[in-house]
Structures are given as structure tokens and as C-alpha cells.
Amino acid sequence: MSPGPRPIVFLSDYGLDDDFVGICHAVMARISPRSNVIDLSHAVPPQDVLRGALALHRSLPFLPTDAVVLAVVDPGVGTPRLPVAVETARHGRLLVGPDNGLLSLAWLQEQGVRSAVEIASPAARLEPVSTTFHGRDIFAPAAAHLAGGMALKELGPLVDPRSLVALSLPKAGVEPGEVAAEVLAVDRFGNLQLSGRVEDLHSAGMEGVQRLDLVAGGRSIPLRRAATFGDVPEGALGLIVDSSGWLAVVLNRGSAAEMAALGAGDAVTLRRTVSS
Secondary structure (H helix, E strand, O other): OOOOOOOEEEEEOOOOOOOHHHHHHHHHHHHOOOOOEEEEEOOOOOOOHHHHHHHHHHHHHHOOOOOEEEEEOOOOOOOOOOEEEEEEOOOOOEEEEEOOOOOHHHHHHOOOEEEEEEOOOHHHOOOOOOOOOHHHHHHHHHHHHHHHOOOHHHHOOEOOHHHOOOOOOOOOEEEOOEEEEEEEEEOOOOOEEEEEEHHHHHHOOOOOOOEEEEEEOOEEEEEEEOOOHHHOOOOOEEEEEOOOOEEEEEEOOEOHHHHHOOOOOOEEEEEEOOOO
């Protein structure tokens, strides 16, 4: 662990049009003024817990291991869902956020949870607690207190890690000559991240196949395997392995999502083109 206060990594669906992010920064600065706050993203689609969890999952290997990860995508704010802080089993990472699955892909990546607490201590929160802005009143203060040296157990009572809400990523279905997947996310460039990996293509016997069909909603669209965007002719769809190791459908200099009329949650099949 580095000397001094821990850094804080902040992810949310707050956007930047309002003052939510700035207020959370101000709260953290009052509590742990020497902590470096890294804004991972505040552009998670509103209330999209899975998209936020995926962002943490992709980013975690690149974050400082001593950072306190603060994540707020919380459609259940003010309901009985618990505000929690967890310590991961592998590296002892500290994660703070709502118990709605948002943190789960990160702690699953870390071989589970070593310890978890409910953020309930008045000393770790801003009182009185609003029913609509737990980012300000619970999560940001708790993250800052942890960054400043407060022990996890001081935040509140222990929570059984087995009771924490966990998301599960949809898995690709593999058959000879085809891979059935789901669109996990669409990024701002319109790239379609799929719930499949290159190993799924290998298992389907399509390791060296360069031309495939993207089948969705009764339509079949030709795809070309490529190593990068520039390998795909302009105006054509390509299939690449993205920077996180997932299969992704891309359009060189355009939006694959718009061209294919697909979005998050849609089912697709990658199928060997008959001629290949």
C-alpha cells in the first residue's frame, strides 16, 4: 500500500450536466483532502447497473490496488437495499456502493469477498441522510473515510458476503459453426460488445474463418474478421476482439449499432458463412 491517503476511483451514472459529481467531490475533499480522486466515468446510462458493473470489470486490472473504488448507479436509492463496503479476497481492494450487483463483477474478478459491512455508522455518513442522494450522504463520505484510514469495520455491522447481490454475465452458446451471444453494451462509438470471446469461436470450429454472418431478428448481415478497425472496409461491419477480450461488432468510421439496428440486450448469432 502506498503511504498517505488512498486514491479514490469514482464511477457513476450522474452525468456532468448537474452538480451531483461536484458535490460528491466536495464531500470527499472535506473528509480526505489529500486523496487523489480519479473520475473513471460518469456517463454510465441512467440506472443501468449492468453497464456500470461491466465498466468496473473492464477497468479493475488497471486501477491502483490500494484505491477505494466508489461506484454509484443506484435505481433503488432510498429503498431497503443496503449501502455496502467490501474488501476483496485477492488483493484486499475496497469497493463502496449499493448492494444491487454493481460491485459484484469486480469482486468476482477478485476471487470473491473477504469481508463486507453495511455503511450504517453516523461517523461514516453525512447526517441526516437524504432518501434520494446516497452518493452524497453515504457512499462518498464512506469512501473518503476509508481513503483517509478508517477501518472497514468502523463503517457498520458485518454483512454475510453470501447475501450480497451478484450479477452473472450471459454466456455465449456454442454449436458447430455458430456462436449465440447477447449484446452486453454499446459504447459511444456504436461498437457492439458481445457476450462471447475468441475462444468461443474456436470451440465452434471457426478459428480460421474470416467471413461470418451476424444473424439477428430474422436478418443476416455479413461480417469480416479483423484485427482492428482499419482492417475493415469503410461502410462494412467487422468482428474484432476488443481491448477487454470480448468479441465486438464494429463499423469502420461509423456506428455498428445504428447500421445493424441493435442495442444492449439483443440476441445475436455469429454463423459461419456458407461459402467459407
